Amino acid sequence: MTILEINELTKRFGNLTAVDDLSLRIERGESLSIIGPNGAGKSTTVNLITGLLQPSAGEVLFQGEDITGARPHEIVQRGLSRSFQTASIFPELTVEQNAVVAALGAEHGSFSLNFLRRLVGYDAVADRARRTLEDMGLDEQRDLEAQSLPYGDKRRLEMALALTSEPDLLFLDEPTAGMSPDETETTVTLIERIKRDRDVTIVLIEHDMEIVFRISDRIAVLSQGAKIADGTPAEIQDDPTVQKAYLGGIEI
Amino acid sequence: MSLLATTIGFLIQTLAVASIYILVAIGLSITLGTLKFVNFAHAAVYLAGIYIGLAVALELPFSGDIGRSIGLGEVGLGLGFLAALAVIPIISFGLGLLMERFIARPFYDRPDTDQILVTFGVLLIVQEVIRGLVGGRSMTFTRPEWAQGAVGLGPLGTFARWRLAIIAITAVLVFVVYLYIEYTDVGLAVRAGTEDAEMVNLLGVRVTRPFLLIFGVGSGLAGAAGVVSGPVFSVVPEVGIGVLVPAFLVVVVGGVGSLVGSVVGGLLIGAVEVGLQMGAPTWASVGIYALAAVVIMLRPAGLFGVVEVDK
Amino acid sequence: MSDAAEAPTGQGHSEAGDLVARWDAFRQREAFPAIAAIAFVILFPLVFTNLPAYNGYMSLVELIYIWAIFAIGFNLLLGYTGLLSFGHAAFWGAGAYAAGLFSVAISGDPLIMVVVAAVTAIVLAVFLGVLSLRRGGIYFAILTLAFGQMMYYIALGPLGAITGGEDGFTGVSVDPLFGVLEMGAEFAGVLGVLLHDVGYVMFASFFVLAIVGAVRIVRSPYGTIFRAIAENEQRVEFLGLHVWRYKLAAFVLSAAFAGVAAGLHTVHARYVAIASLYWITSGDIVIMAVLGGTSSVFGPILGALAFLYVENIVSGEIAFWLLILGVLFVTVVWLFPSGLWGLVSAMRTAVRRRLLEGRP
Numbered sequence: 001m002t003i004l005e006i007n008e009l010t011k012r013f014g015n016l017t018a019v020d021d022l023s024l025r026i027e028r029g030e031s032l033s034i035i036g037p038n039g040a041g042k043s044t045t046v047n048l049i050t051g052l053l054q055p056s057a058g059e060v061l062f063q064g065e066d067i068t069g070a071r072p073h074e075i076v077q078r079g080l081s082r083s084f085q086t087a088s089i090f091p092e093l094t095v096e097q098n099a100v101v102a103a104l105g106a107e108h109g110s111f112s113l114n115f116l117r118r119l120v121g122y123d124a125v126a127d128r129a130r131r132t133l134e135d136m137g138l139d140e141q142r143d144l145e146a147q148s149l150p151y152g153d154k155r156r157l158e159m160a161l162a163l164t165s166e167p168d169l170l171f172l173d174e175p176t177a178g179m180s181p182d183e184t185e186t187t188v189t190l191i192e193r194i195k196r197d198r199d200v201t202i203v204l205i206e207h208d209m210e211i212v213f214r215i216s217d218r219i220a221v222l223s224q225g226a227k228i229a230d231g232t233p234a235e236i237q238d239d240p241t242v243q244k245a246y247l248g249g250i251e252i
Numbered sequence: 253m254s255l256l257a258t259t260i261g262f263l264i265q266t267l268a269v270a271s272i273y274i275l276v277a278i279g280l281s282i283t284l285g286t287l288k289f290v291n292f293a294h295a296a297v298y299l300a301g302i303y304i305g306l307a308v309a310l311e312l313p314f315s316g317d318i319g320r321s322i323g324l325g326e327v328g329l330g331l332g333f334l335a336a337l338a339v340i341p342i343i344s345f346g347l348g349l350l351m352e353r354f355i356a357r358p359f360y361d362r363p364d365t366d367q368i369l370v371t372f373g374v375l376l377i378v379q380e381v382i383r384g385l386v387g388g389r390s391m392t393f394t395r396p397e398w399a400q401g402a403v404g405l406g407p408l409g410t411f412a413r414w415r416l417a418i419i420a421i422t423a424v425l426v427f428v429v430y431l432y433i434e435y436t437d438v439g440l441a442v443r444a445g446t447e448d449a450e451m452v453n454l455l456g457v458r459v460t461r462p463f464l465l466i467f468g469v470g471s472g473l474a475g476a477a478g479v480v481s482g483p484v485f486s487v488v489p490e491v492g493i494g495v496l497v498p499a500f501l502v503v504v505v506g507g508v509g510s511l512v513g514s515v516v517g518g519l520l521i522g523a524v525e526v527g528l529q530m531g532a533p534t535w536a537s538v539g540i541y542a543l544a545a546v547v548i549m550l551r552p553a554g555l556f557g558v559v560e561v562d563k
Numbered sequence: 564m565s566d567a568a569e570a571p572t573g574q575g576h577s578e579a580g581d582l583v584a585r586w587d588a589f590r591q592r593e594a595f596p597a598i599a600a601i602a603f604v605i606l607f608p609l610v611f612t613n614l615p616a617y618n619g620y621m622s623l624v625e626l627i628y629i630w631a632i633f634a635i636g637f638n639l640l641l642g643y644t645g646l647l648s649f650g651h652a653a654f655w656g657a658g659a660y661a662a663g664l665f666s667v668a669i670s671g672d673p674l675i676m677v678v679v680a681a682v683t684a685i686v687l688a689v690f691l692g693v694l695s696l697r698r699g700g701i702y703f704a705i706l707t708l709a710f711g712q713m714m715y716y717i718a719l720g721p722l723g724a725i726t727g728g729e730d731g732f733t734g735v736s737v738d739p740l741f742g743v744l745e746m747g748a749e750f751a752g753v754l755g756v757l758l759h760d761v762g763y764v765m766f767a768s769f770f771v772l773a774i775v776g777a778v779r780i781v782r783s784p785y786g787t788i789f790r791a792i793a794e795n796e797q798r799v800e801f802l803g804l805h806v807w808r809y810k811l812a813a814f815v816l817s818a819a820f821a822g823v824a825a826g827l828h829t830v831h832a833r834y835v836a837i838a839s840l841y842w843i844t845s846g847d848i849v850i851m852a853v854l855g856g857t858s859s860v861f862g863p864i865l866g867a868l869a870f871l872y873v874e875n876i877v878s879g880e881i882a883f884w885l886l887i888l889g890v891l892f893v894t895v896v897w898l899f900p901s902g903l904w905g906l907v908s909a910m911r912t913a914v915r916r917r918l919l920e921g922r923p
Binding site: 050071072073076077081082084088091092097100101102104105109110111112113114116117119120122125161162164165 | 786791
């Protein structure tokens with residue numbers, strides 16, 4: 001079953017076409033990686049899908065429903081979540097509070113008039129937050145200020161936040177950017193475990209080809225805003241257009 | 253009065269009102285656009301320009317509570333307006349450099365709200381120091397020679413001299429600044445900086461010095477605005493914030509970071525204010541706020557803005 | 564931002580450590596803010612009006628409560644959600660005039676006047692919020708300033724016949740509370756010493772309510788969401804929360820507090836000044852909140868206290884009181900973001916540490 005369908009998605013900034021007539025289908029349960037040289041439009045595409053940017057043309061269908069140009073919070077409520085390249089967390093809140101914010105979004109929808117309700121004792125939220133932290137191995141740090149965490153833990157918290165709502169589709173935007181080899185290995189193992197234990201379709205934006213080949217069922221290659229290849233890792237490896245696009249930069 | 257005379261009268265008045273706003277707005281606009289720094293304290297330079305200008309040109313009674321206890325009485329150099337116009341912009345320029353170094357720089361990386369708060373606080377302090385020295389009563393001065401009387405412009409009518417003087421001075425100053433920004437290296441860095449300060453920094457251009465200069469130039473203009481305001485309007489310490497709001501409205505309407513925008517914005521705001529004052533005086537002040545509110549809501553970058561300063 | 568209990572670091576076998584732990588547990592209970600606030604309104608006037616020098620007076624105490632309510636609400640928007648409004652005088656003035664007009668036109672019952680003021684402020688806030696919250700940061704500040712000034716000039720000019728224009732709105736008529744209790748009716752005996760008069764009880768009650776309400780809001784999901792918005796708005800949106808609506812909620816809540824305070828002020832002063840809509844009033848509330856400390860519910864109370872004390876008492880001795888406040892304000896913004904309350908907290912922490920590490 002197709003979980004996400006992008007048809008002729010286009011984004012123009014003045015004279016620059018960042019995403020050019022992009023069409024893509026993602027099947028439920030598969031893990032897709034979107035790769036491409038810098039400036040290929042990978043992040044712009046994710047921003048278009050997740051509602052951060054308005055497309056100039058084209059449509060995005062999520063689980064059969066049109067979400068083109070919808071607001072980010074609406075899209076998240078429907079079951080599509082993302083993590084960010086930078087560790088986008090709440091620095092001065094505790095780790096637990098970070099998780100609580102995510103849990104609130106998951107439990108009571110995009111808005112609620114519950115400003116007189118005690119948060120202490122809001123069990124559904126507390127439980128969900130606790131579960132997420134335990135699952136990601138951050139439970140011990142729950143009373144620490146988020147900004148005091150080491151970088152790797154911050155990234156893990158970032159991912160934890162994205163997973164709290166138990167999304168059907170998860171975009172991971174360069175999850176290993178800036179990480180040491182050890183941290184990278186931990187992160188990849190984590191992603192593999194998420195893939196295994198949860199019912200979530202994962203879309204990975206990545207530069208590191210080893211990871212891409214390890215995790216992906218399918219790879220889509222973007223270059224200058226357009227899709228130039230789409231297939232299994234083996235197919236992509238042999239594709240001459242892909243090799244040319246990278247101009248011999250990365251060994252596949 | 254003939255329609256032509258009324259129209260010309262309206263234009264001259266608009267230009268006069270707009271001139272002050274434009275001179276103050278330019279500094280605000282460039283600082284906001286290039287340095288992404290919100291500077292309420294800009295109005296403090298304007299205030300300083302007024303009061304120091306008066307002290308240089310004429311004489312200032314130090315009748316505030318602190319002033320009286322120091323016992324200075326009337327202080328002034330009485331050198332006349334031209335002297336003030338020559339000296340104050342330089343002093344204001346210096347004040348601008350000091351502001352950049354000691355107030356702006358520590359706050360570049362701090363959130364917008366902190367910048368607004370601290371510069372608001374500085375403005376408040378300057379306002380109160382002036383009140384303490386000179387007193388809070390509204391003061392009017394006998395207009396110096398250049399501000400008295402009228403000038404006949406043939407068939408176009410006669411107009412108050414000081415209005416024409418303000419317009420002429422402003423035009424010259426704006427033109428000079430325009431040339432500076434368009435044709436010098438410093439101006440180039442500023443123009444590039446206004447459009448993408450981050451990129452300019454990444455390219456390794458040392459932007460500190462040009463920024464300092466632009467802070468200074470903007471402040472110099474504000475000081476000049478103060479000098480011409482002093483003798484012709486009635487003066488209270490609160491005119492600092494009083495001019496700040498229309499100046500910000502000019503920046504917002506005309507566009508952040510744009511000299512042309514400040515001029516056009518100033519003319520628009522001036523026109524609305526003067527027009528309403530002629531037609532429906534009780535709505536005069538309301539009108540300019542309404543105009544600014546509409547522009548912010550529809551086109552926050554302003555009419556000529558190249559920068560959208562958003563969180 | 565610690566409303567949470569600070570874990571005792573001592574061994575706990577010392578009596579002092581035990582006491583601290585029990586105090587902490589007590590503090591976390593639901594009723595604590597209410598109890599503390601009630602204790603405050605009983606003790607504060609006794610202390611304040613009997614200082615050895617520069618002492619206050621009852622009317623000033625009531626004024627402090629009123630402005631504190633305004634400041635507490637304002638801080639929900641500034642300190643918690645991170646939005647700086649320079650136009651909150653709009654709600655203060657609108658609420659005040661509404662209460663005044665209502666008292667003349669329909670009923671002078673003080674409670675209803677306060678309700679009318681609050682409702683007026685809330686409705687106005689929804690309207691202005693929708694217009695002002697389209698943009699953030701500096702634009703929001705300028706937009707709110709612009710709208711506040713617009714209302715000032717409208718009240719001064721076109722609506723001058725209704726508002727009294729420059730002279731303000733006189734003729735506020737305040738009826739007895741519930742129809743029977745005269746506002747100035749003093750209590751006898753012990754009750755009189757502790758509760759003074761009917762008016763005082765009313766102002767103090769609203770003050771306590773405001774504190775309890777604000778603490779409740781801050782301890783609700785809203786508190787955490789507001790803070791999250793202030794720190795990383797985009798992330799909140801991407802966690803499925805409708806950020807714009809929460810900002811509007813913060814805006815409206817802060818206006819509600821302002822409206823209540825404004826209604827109380829009209830009852831208290833029996834007059835509405837045109838200055839209540841002027842930017843100076845907006846600036847004053849900013850100073851109060853920041854000076855007191857924006858990181859907690861209680862900071863603004865201290866800020867209101869300090870500001871009004873200096874404005875009304877110290878100003879008699881020192882003419883340049885606003886200059887001093889200005890310098891304090893800049894110092895706080897620059898170096899001590901947690902304000903006066905932060906100083907109090909620091910002292911409190913020092914005392915705890917002495918108790919915990921001291922002689923067992």
